[in-house]
Amino acid sequence: MTGIYLDNAATTFPKPRQVGEALRDWLETGAGSPGRGNHALALRSGDAVHRVRRGLARFFGVRDANRLVFCCSGTDALNMALKGFLDEGDHVLISSMEHNSVLRPLRGLERDRRIRLEVVPCDSLGRLDPGDIVGRFNERTKLVVVSHASNVAGTVQPIGGIGTAVRERGAYLLVDAAQSAGVLPLDLGALDVDMVAFAGHKGLYGLQGTGCLIVGDRIRSLRPWREGGTGVDSLSETQPRAWPEAFESGTPNVPGILALGAGLAFIEEKGIDAIRGVEMERCSQLWEGLAGFENVEMYGPPPGEDRVGVLSLNIRGWEPGDVGDVLNSNHGIRVRTGLHCAPLAHRTLGTHPSGTVRLSPGYFSTPDDIRKTVLAIGMLARTLVAG
Ligand SMILES: Cc1ncc(COP(=O)(O)O)c(C=O)c1O
Structure with a gap:
């Protein structure tokens, strides 16, 4: 569950x-x-x-x-x-x-x-x-x-x-x-x-x-x-x-x-630096894994720049909400999609009004969680639905 x-x-x-x-x-x-x-x-x-x-x-x-x-x-x-x-x-x-x-x-x-x-x-x-x-x-x-x-x-x-x-x-x-x-x-x-x-x-x-x-x-x-x-x-x-x-x-x-x-x-x-280190490792693993898919567009600064582990993306041809539904129902991956109560931010990023798919790993996320998520998103990125 x-x-x-x-x-x-x-x-x-x-x-x-x-x-x-x-x-x-x-x-x-x-x-x-x-x-x-x-x-x-x-x-x-x-x-x-x-x-x-x-x-x-x-x-x-x-x-x-x-x-x-x-x-x-x-x-x-x-x-x-x-x-x-x-x-x-x-x-x-x-x-x-x-x-x-x-x-x-x-x-x-x-x-x-x-x-x-x-x-x-x-x-x-x-x-x-x-x-x-x-x-x-x-x-x-x-x-x-x-x-x-x-x-x-x-x-x-x-x-x-x-x-x-x-x-x-x-x-x-x-x-x-x-x-x-x-x-x-x-x-x-x-x-x-x-x-x-x-x-x-x-x-x-x-x-x-x-x-x-x-x-x-x-x-x-x-x-x-x-x-x-x-x-x-x-x-x-x-x-x-x-x-x-x-x-x-x-x-x-x-x-x-x-x-x-x-x-x-x-x-x-644990130490705040150690916690941040784990979150940034997971974020980098996501970023690097997803960067290989040309239909996946990621937003915000790449890992290595000043950022936290919150990563927004879109898959060309997919509505963010549909991506979230498929990840949830078919893969058991829980993410948040849409505008994230921040329409101004989405206007800034150029993702208004449909928003993005947001992945936010935490200290308890494992490398295997990220590997499975990259695989699942990769599958969707190869399955274009739009005409
Ligand atoms: C940047 C930011 N500000 C404010 C809030 C509001 O916090 P809360 O939901 O605890 O009221 C959130 C919650 O998502 C947030 O991400």
Whole structure:
């Protein structure tokens, strides 16, 4: 049933053994609600959540762990950053490789005439030139949003250089690290980045429905976009101001957070470079194997350039969705096809509106999985269906 799973860009699978163990332990030995009561199980959950927060803060080079906010998803974290930070009249720049979870909230703010949005074009491999961002700055430019690694073509953006250029002009940089957190080193102590949003269920090996927003010291004020019970300051009828509670209204997703902690422990045990090395080996094996088929067109930078292991392709004469269906039904190979919630990125790559077939191997993909996938795609590439 599991088959060959090549959809790790959607969510990593399988999860490391430690993740299941952490969940079982939590269910069997006490599942109190953190910050809700002073009994032993509530306190135990609260301590466990704080340990994960501190661990993630250390991992990402964040000095004040309270500035790491647990969210419901990567999308939730991005909405929190965009809707909490932007003010009437702000000018916002985004790259043309952004996901709908950046584009849609911003288009909504633009529609309501709250902000002005400009899309900075990337080249046909999805690469953004920091000079092109700088050229679009005006006196109202407040925020630049860039995805660190593309969920369509794997392209990695030079966020260090972009951050420095943005900071020199007095603006702020928000990085969507959904595809890079846990995969690429991200040391916020060393980078000119002001906010980072990521999902917990991809490269960090947590569960779906988790994410984080990290808010740097330069961000002095952020409006909570969700308000309610926080477990602290209950006498007050208005939202508390303390970090992180101000932004974490509602009972936290304790199992999700503990799974994230176990995923992080796995990454620290293996080493982020070793994990990336395996993913890039699998990506190179795919690229080299498929490069031999003249009907297969691959997108994004080749292995060896700045990229992660997310590979998009098309087979001439085939619709991407049909390729995915045949791989799934006839070969047990699980891939994602279509627009990947990123129509802007597909316009940039020239694959709009039908999209691509996306293969995203992970740490647990084997060379044999890749060999079988190359064979299966090779068979389709020799079977042209279009007239
Ligand atoms: C680049 C990018 N940004 C944001 C997201 C949104 O993350 P989530 O699905 O956890 O909300 C994704 C998820 O696929 C993504 O790939």
